[in-house]
Amino acid sequence: METKLFQAEELDQAAQILKHKGLVAFPTETVYGLGADALYPDSVKQVFEVKGRPSDNPLIVHVADFEMTRPYVEKYHPLTDRVVKTFWPGPLTLIFPIKKNTLASIVTGGLSTAAFRMPDNKKTLELIRKVGDPLVGPSANTSGKPSPTTAAHVFHDLNGKIAGILDDGATKIGVESTVLDMSGEVPTILRPGAITKEMLEAALGVEVLLDQHLVIESETPKAPGMKYKHYSPDTPVLMIQENQWQPAMDWAKTENKRVGILAGPAIAEKYRSQDRYIFDDDTVEAAARGLYSGLRALDEAGQIDLIFAQIIEEDSLGAAYMNRLKKAASQKYFSEK
Template identity: 75%
Template structure:
């Protein structure tokens, strides 16, 4: 199969492929999604096959506006309107109880709930409108590997396996959306992202808990990205605490381990001889935006034995960064 790169003036072609049951990757502000018509079970099955993704993993349904959810949702949480008004379009996925048989169990993972998101990307919103159907859109990569933040990342993983990729450059956030469960009484974050606990609490006027449960391989997750190990390159990753860098670099030299560094400029400047992927600046925003690109770059260079990755405080956006990094590293820190 030829994988075509679509530009803005080719949205009609991309939408026609989706209506026919083909797969087309699309850009969002978070990561690139692997798009399939959510109303065509045979197309959705192909998503799992192409990614090598376990079929118990539920998929996020991407919509062009809130009214598109009404065909499927059985009941809305009382805070839904306030949440939608403040955070859609944007990097926030909402889980609702759905009407029986309104979506295929292939989409929901067999659950009585489903996840919905309105991405903040004009090209993709137009693509959904032209397709005249919502789109499932898990990250457009091989399952378990670092998520794609450019069309080139998608092409690297899925060339020849999908019909096309809608290109819109690099994503602006770099990690997947926050997932907020609204199917129960208390809104609960199942996956942290750019819409933080603090932002939600400020708008809603209530504490919004974070479910830190890590799902084992034998469990069915309620939302994507809840598995214990995820986002992992082939090269082993170790997280390095702020005070451990000198010791970690000395250990690597003593043990003839060639390491690649995933770090901010301040740390990179201390170890100029090492291979490294350097974030644009020292902020958590830059680190989050560069996390998956850095993991991919260091892994694909095929020159390092080990990746040492910088950690950040686990608050605000740092919670999302560390959530992904911990899973990429299998929860492992450097320890001599």
């Protein structure tokens, strides 16, 4: 199969492929998604096969507007209107209870809820409108590996496996959407992202809970990205505390380990002899944008034994960055002990 790169003027071609049960990756403001018509179980099945993704993992249903959710949702939370008007389109996924026999179990992971999102990308919103149905859109990569933030990343992983990729350059945010469970009484964040707990509480005027439960392999997650290990390159990753960089580098030298550094300029510039992926600057936004690209670049170079990755404060967007980094590193920090 030839995998074609589609530009904006070729949206009709991409839509026709999706209408005929093919797969097309699409851009969002977070990461690239692997698109299939959510109403065709056979198409959705291909998504799992191409990614090598466990079929108990629910998928996010991407819509072009809020009205597109109505045929499927059984009951909306009282605060739904407020949260949608504030954050859609944008990096926020909402979970609602759904009507029976509206979405196939392969989409919902067999759950009585489903996750919906309206991405902030004009090309993708137009693509969904042209298809006329919602699209599933898990990250367009091999399951468990770092998510793709460019069309080139998608092409690297899925060339020859999918019909096409809608190219819109690099994504703006770089980590997946916040997932907010609104199927219960109290809104609960299941996966942190660019829309933070503080932002949600300010907009909704109520307390928002943060579920930090890590799902083991035998459990069915309620939302994507909840597994204990995820987003992982083949090269092992160790998280480095701020005061542990030199001890970690000394240890690696003693152990004859080749190290790649994933960090901002303030840290990375101290170790010029190492393979490095340097974030654009030392802000949390740059770290989030560069996390997956950096993991991929260092891993694919094939010249290192370990990736040493910078940690940052777990607040605001930093919570999303650390959520992904911890899973990429299987929760492992460097320790001198």
